[in-house]
Amino acid sequence: MTAYHPTPTEALSAAALDISTRVAASGSPRHDAASLPQRRRVSSEALLGNEREVEIEHSGQLYRLRLTSLGKLILTK
Numbered sequence: 001m002t003a004y005h006p007t008p009t010e011a012l013s014a015a016a017l018d019i020s021t022r023v024a025a026s027g028s029p030r031h032d033a034a035s036l037p038q039r040r041r042v043s044s045e046a047l048l049g050n051e052r053e054v055e056i057e058h059s060g061q062l063y064r065l066r067l068t069s070l071g072k073l074i075l076t077k
Contacts, residue, residue, distance in 0.1 A: 044073060 044067070048054055053066040056075075066074045 047065060048067060053064055056063045056065055061077060064076050066076070068074060
């Protein structure tokens with residue numbers, strides 16, 4: 001007799017189903033996208049404009065938001 005071993009994908013799916021079933025059974029409120037509060041969204045273009053970096057002051061500290069050559073954003077102190 002050969003033992004059945006689920007694939008990693010099957011194991012993850014089963015774990016996710018188990019967690020969602022336990023949460024639903026626990027009576028904890030379930031949130032969907034419609035019930036979550038809207039967060040303010042700002043585009044990187046609005047922050048950077050035509051520049052590749054911008055300084056941001058936060059709590060008396062100066063941070064630098066920079067656009068890399070690969071199109072990623074880096075925030076440094």
